[in-house]
Amino acid sequence: MSAANSKDKDFLLAVEGLTVSFDGFKAVDDLSFYLDPKEIRVIIGPNGAGKTTVLDLICGKTKASSGSIKFDGKELTKLKEHQIVHSGVGRKFQTPSVFEDLTVFENLEVSYPKGHSVMGALAFKRDAEVVAAVEEVAKTIFLTDALNKSAASLSHGQKQWLEIGMLLIQKPALLMLDEPVAGMSVAERKKTAELLRVITKDHTVLVIEHDMQFVGDIADRVTVMHQGKVLSEGSIEHVKSDPKVIEVYLGH
């Protein structure tokens, strides 16, 4: 992991005592975990463990009942969604959400972090810098040849990549991916693992995933969630051999 001070560790993300309840049901219950810069953390856990809710809370889609989320020293729970994005958090949703009425190029261009205000968007010019950034990301996500295509015509896997690309072009410090390989073919899965490896060279990544093979491939550390709480945390080997994890999640 990256360098840390002796006492005060510089976490990129520090989640502490995070709780959210929906009509009395605590989907996330007094959750705490910490991400180092450039770490790849995978959250696993059975259905309904609160994994997606954690991502929702960090990116502001859901408001926390209590607790704190400190990102790069900034408290996120008070910010609006777009402000959280501007502070460097990118979120990919479980089902691919790309702009189907736009081309791949336009999808990436809209995500380019410039001209976010109304007037800025009106005055936005497609200059060489933007084109270069779009082309670079397109290369990373294997969509160079599809730039001019409508996003609606992409395959499921390509849409997932496009959405990842839309996050990459924002240059976020933290990328959150919700089941990035769900519904992908074996070949696409391989390519996605490759993609994530490239991404993780200069991003901190928080991933929700079920595919244990895939988790083993990419994770630095794994957090296992169960009923809104952390059940276990550590390396993939540590987690896999934890009897509690085997009991509730991995099975026999």
Add this chain to the structure above:
Amino acid sequence: MKTSSLMKWFASREGLYYLGLAALLVIILPMFLDSFRLNMVGKYLTYAFVAVGLVMCWGKAGILSLGQGIFFGLGGYCMAMFLKLEASTLEATAIQSTPGIPDFMDWNQITELPWFWEPFHSFAFTLFAVIGVPMLLAFIIGLAMFTRRVGGVYFAIITQAIAAILTILIVGQQGFTGGINGITDLQTLKGWDIRSDEARTTLYFICVGMLFLVLFVARFVQDSKLGRILVAMNAQEMRVRFSGYDVAAFKIFVFCLAAAFAGIGGALFTLLVGFMSPSFIGIVASIEMVIFCALGGRLSILGAVYGALLVNVAKSGFSESFPELWPFAMGALFIGVVLAFPNGMAGLYKSYVMPLEDKIFKRNKGEAKPAAPKPTTEKSDDYDPMTGNYSPEKS
């Protein structure tokens, strides 16, 4: 835009469509229609302002407003108030118990001009208010609704309710507004008699000129990144939000833009028709405006203009012979459009006429100069990173 690129644009397919509309409105119709009929076309065109606003607001951004009559009416009333004050000179109103105020106020025992009428003595203020008042109300409604994430059908119903409220308010406050009859008997604009044939023809051309101004503003917004964000927001609001955009601000912007367009249309309506009344604001009027837009094609700026023209021509033709049947015909038309061709006439044009144009255009081009590069108008799959402004719906 430089002259050369402007020339190029006019030679492009899109440019030709605009030229075609200009030729129709500026040359063909004035040539064949007498000033009465031309005035009627002008009246229909004022609805096109609203329809173009709806293309941006509803077609692109997916915000259905069933209350555009509000903004049309506000623009219209602002202009009517100015004209009414000009018509209510001391000499003209000498027989009233309070001379110098509009006649309907006198009839309602009002003895002093209400404060909100005062600024409308100024023509400059009136011009500003024609756009400013509708935008201000749209901003307030937008701020209240969109920041609370009220959208879809709820928003449509609220706008409709506001249209109803405004109508009731105007009808109820007869002394201040002229009530159900509206503001009538408007005569001159800065001393210029707007009821003469020449004035009506001149006003028609002013209306056409303003319409093109609005069309170009709409086109500019559509082709900017903001236009793409509106389209993106329509289908994937959440993704836009998590791409770092304040979705509410964009919705407020486009709603205000549509309101401003409608306000300009309303003011021109007052000038062309010579009066303004609450019947142009209410629910029925507002829904008719949505139908103009839907029939023309809710994604097409030019389609909306043709939609407003054709539905109104049909309406006056139809209601001259079968006045009771018109509402049913209108309803059937709307259902038909929604079910059979949701992108309206522009959509039909795009799928049936444009391929024909392509054939003719390409063959001619090929015969003329065989080595000619690809026509720039063609929505080819090649993207040109610097200039390519490809957008799936543009006509």
